Amino acid sequence: MNQQNTSKGYLEFTVNIGDTLAPIDGATVEIFSKNGTKIETLSTDMNGKTETISLPAPKKELASDPNATVRPYALYDAIITKPGYMPQKVEVQILGDSKAVPETGLKENSHRFNQGMEVVRVGDHALFSGQNTSNNTENPYNIAAPLDIRSFYKPLADQSPYFLTTIQGIVIPEFVRVNMVTGPEDTVGTSIDVRFPEYIKTVLAGEIYGNWEPEAIKANVVAAVSYTLNRIYTKWYLLEGQGDFDVYNNTKDHCYKCKTGVTLQESINNIVDEFFTEYIGYPQDQFRYMPFLSQYCSGRETRCAASNKMEQWGSQELALSGMKYTDILKKYYGSNTEVQNASFFTVDDRMHFSDRELRPGESSQKIKTIKHQLNIIRTKYPGIPQLEETEIFDDNLLNAVHIFQREVEHIPVTDVIDKKTLYRITRKFISISKLVYTDRNNAYKSNKYYKVILYNGTSFCMSNIAYNPNVSISGFTYPNNIFVNILVCNIYSIVQI
Structure with missing residues (x-):
């Protein structure tokens, strides 16, 4: 790497047990350059995280040039080992002035003989390789005439018809059902359920660069959320007779793990946590709460701005000029584009107000539930203190929340339980509680x-x-x-x- 074109990127690994969110303490993470030179040896702490290290990476400006002929990121290999677990080799992309936060799970090795090494290849980013060209040519305004606005409230209607007339906006579902196919033209695959925010994070980590301007990332998050919600609530593929799933994992919709894996970026993760309840509503007044089919393309191999679709490279250019994400969306989708905020999001089969923050001194059953969830989480994350499960948001809960934010999740520390923190607590609780249930006979x-x-x-x-x-x-x-x-x-x- 040319020294004059070199900057620094950052890396922090999280290592869990298998597909759970239970941390592995004391796992060894060795970082290698692509020529096989060992650069660093790290160890995970009791929260399953390594320290953050800096690594040579191309300058940030290169990631804003759609005509760049050299990679705007550096590739490294990480070999992760822990006695009793199958070793793993993970390829990571390091962008200049961006923090990569890959999260991986080691499979328990129940055999005495060597089971080999699991390899997770990432390869070239879609923006550089040109593999994220959308095949979607649907007319986003082709709304079925008899479509009932009430169908967009189905998650609420299942629980209480009262909400149909009192709540404006929709509900962010807990899962996206993804049809995992092999090739770009395949239609037959295996459907899996992916948590909604995690789906958006993974999609965008493979579609845009984590060191782009925050306003460009926000615009891409809202567009991806809106598109995905449209697919979910219109039941497009089910009505087309293709199957009971929401989206394909290829460029018929969004590339979700089209390759072996992607490198998650902290900047994208944090913005998704904050904006996963925002979406674009249809401009027609009677459909304004329906998620718009906000199609987009890379803007390099395929141009689509003339068809009122967002170009991802163009979104970064506009953000660099100082444009806000709402104006970027209006630039591409029309001046009457309005960003809506879903009234609720769903986690653990429960609805949560998307704009409601819990504050010290408040009293509610939800606060008692959060204390209970943190008590379950602490069985695997002992740094969190034991809490008395009362309905009061007291100093002990605030301290536990700060520890969860700072040490377990590495997200900004706040004096409230906001949407981001509530989602992460509940997500962690669901995974950890499954381990508790598994051990109940013992x-x-x-x-x-x-x-x-x-x-x-x-x-x-x-x-x-x-x-x-x-x-x-x-x-x-x-x-x-x-x-x-x-x-x-x-x-x-x-x-x-």
Whole structure:
């Protein structure tokens, strides 16, 4: 790399157990250049994170030049090892003045013999290779005449018809169903459910550069969110007879892991966490809360501005000129383009107000739930203090939230529980609680008491106390009583008392 054209980029790895969000403490992460020279040896802490290091990378300005003939990023290899786990080799892209935050999971090695090394290849970014050209040529205004606006409220309608007339805007669903196909023209694949914000983060990490201007990243986030919501709520592929999924993983929609992987960027992640509830509404008044099919293209191999579609390279050029993301969207999609904010987002089958922040001194059942979630998370992240599960947002909760933000998630520390923090707490809780449930049979066999909290989808059911199997305690015998309740209630959590 030419010394005159060299800047610095940054790298922080997160290493978890398999596909969970449970951290691996003490994993070794060795960083190598592409010629095989070892540059750095890192170790993960109790939160599964390495320290942040700087690495040589091309200057940031190169990533704003659509005609660049050299990569605007540097490629490195990371080899991750931990006794008892299958080793992994991960390729990473390092952009100048940007922080790469790859998150990977090591599979537990249950065999004595060597199972080999899992390899995650990233390769060239789509903006450089020209592989993110959209094939979408649909007319975004081709809205079916009898389309009922109420269909956009389905997640709310399932829970309470009352919301249909009192809430404006839509609900961000918990998952996107992605049809994973092999080639760009394939239509038959395996459908998987991906959490909505994680889908947007992964898509954009492969479509734009993390060291672009924040306003350009925001414009691309809102466009990707709006497009995806349109696919979800119109049930486009289901009505076309192609299958019960929302989007393809290729350029029929967005490239979601078209290759083996992408390198997540902190800048994109943070903006998605803040803007994943914003979308473009249709300009017609009667459809203004419907997500617009906001198509876009790279703006290099394919030009689409003349068709009122956003060009990604152009969005960066406009942001560099000082234009705000809302004006960038109007530039491409029309002067009457309006950005809407969804009323709710959904996590763990629960709706949360998208613009509601929880503040110290407040009292609510939601605060009690968050304390419970943090108590479950601390079983794998012991740096979080144990909390008394009351409904008051007290100093102990504020301290726990600060630790979660600063040490567990590495996001900005705030004195409120905002949308970003609430989403990350709930996402982490869902993954960690699954591990707690998996271990519940072992818990019952111990000489300790456990509170089993049951939930029927609407309210919490009776809490029971479990002990050794088939031993009666205060009139309760495991497993008889608990499984009578599970017929109508699901296990919500298991807490040692």
